[in-house]
Amino acid sequence: MDRIDHSTATEAHQFTEGNPALGVPATVVTEKWLNGVQEELVGIIAGAGIVLDAEDTTQLGQAISFMIANYARTRLTEDIVVTVGPGGDFSSITQAISFLSRTYYSAGDGYIATVLLRSGFVWAESVALSCAFLPWVSIASEDAVVQVQRSAIPDGAAVFAGDRCIMPELLAPLAMDSSGTAGSHIGIHLIGSVLSMSGGFRDGDWRNIVVQSNSSLSATGCDFSGAGDIGVYVQDSRAVIDSSDVSSCATNGIMGMRSSFISAASSNADNCGVGMKANMGAVITAWSSHAVNCATYGYHAADLGQMQVTSADASGAGTYGYCVTSGAMLNRRASTGSYSQALITPTTHGIIF
Template sequence: MHRIDSTTAVAALPVPRAEGTPGYFVNGDPAVGQVATSVTHEWLNSVQEEIAGVIETAGETLDKTNNRQLLAAIQQLISSMDGWSTGDVKITLKAAADAGWVLMNDGSIGNAASGATARANADTQALFTLLWTNVSNGNAALQTSAGGAVARGVSAAADFAANRRLVLPAVLGRSLAIAGAGVGLTARNLGDIAGAETHVLALGELPAHTHSGTTGNESANHTHSGTTGTESQSHTHSVAGTLNGGVGAASGGQVTSSGGAFNTGTPSQPHTHAITTGTESVSHTHAFTTDAGTGGGGAHSNMQPTAFLNVMIKL
């Protein structure tokens, strides 16, 4: 849809003449003297502005190459009666987006010349502007019409007019969470993505634990040398026997006998000897074998019980 742009068009809307008698169009009939209805500039301007007004109220820019803008605008305005507005998101089991919406498929949006992959149409301008304003370039990257990365320009309107395309925030295969900084939680920005589907534990993430095991048998046969102490050195032992067939007697350390039994004295009390060992055997080691380990060191799943649906966003 576009406003009349011929060489005879004027830049300002003319003031209408006084209203005549309301009526209807007729072709005319010369046989009965009926003159055909003439179409006035007031009527044509009225029709043009009624149509253009609907399209512009829906947030679209008139596009001379797009003859379906009125339909799209009506659909969008009907949809907005449900309380939805640009940037609102809803989940669905539909495979295609509703009129006035676009599926969030990690694709891009832009005008008809942008080469956008999710939707390339003038009706994406309002959403383009909202994302350009609220979401960082890292989370909603700006691209050329060929898909190359490009820095954001002076305004969303300028980038849209320059046939740039904006990548929708990534949601495919991801759970949705709320942006912001919850108490005790990490701050998250609009469009941020985080987390991993699987994870391999690092050493510092393992719980503290011990391993049991047994030593090997290296240098099993070895001895220690040593000497006894001097405890209870003075003691006696009884002896039963005969000496030259007589009775024996001890005197001055000598044993004598006149035939018969003899005795060396009363036995000492029970006693012990300390032993001091010498140098241990040569240095040696024992191998230590832990109990059998298990596990393969692979990644484990981080995924919570999840149901997968489509997400669409309001244009």
């Protein structure tokens, strides 16, 4: 970039409005100068990994803030791996994530920093993140399942994310052991945050995963079975858990509350207290799923909840395979199992069709 160099500029290469009385012309704003300014500004924005948007007038400020926050950090220009556990680079996941956050930043180039849990590693910590932006980090394991040591986790969560956190992708399947005292442990707890995972969390003594307050969960094909209370609890949030296992949970395999949307197509909710429940206006779609041999209901829509469970199987339920209460709606077309009222017959409880 250079200062304006047109002949109508001042000797100091500055702009002037001119002076007609003295025959001094106003400075001509040249194509070269305007393009130079444009490309300098665009370069700052693009260098921060921000896609140009003509409708967003805050992008330069965003880019400057990003660069200040990432001062002294190295841009990630290749895939890297750090190890945690026996013989690894770090002894805890918290240490590894802290190191990556302090040392690197991503400009959205697609490079991934993997936290690899070494064989034999036991998850004995509560990993808590807030306001973090870590979609460029993933957590994987050399073992088929990572054991979470319940006695090392206070009544809280093995993984917690809050305040608009974009979590590392969780590839490692987790399972809570029976050490210590059973209580109100949560496997994974999201508050206003985003998580993508492909392993799951099972055998928690209370709830395997809680998704709250405008959070988003992407967890197709995961294992959330064996919870002491609820496998997947979603409140005022969105969760995609198609083809997942939420079986053998004491109270509910899946519970949706209030303004939540849950997709659980082809999922397994067998042998739960209630396989799946949409409550207080929540919506659950679970085509081709099954909730066989549940203690009370296979599928329960309550308090204006809505369920779409066509081609499902709720046979063997202790009370009803399909139940509506308090103005709810349940579509169980082409499904197997008993129902709490006559089909296509509106009542104060709702309607099943």
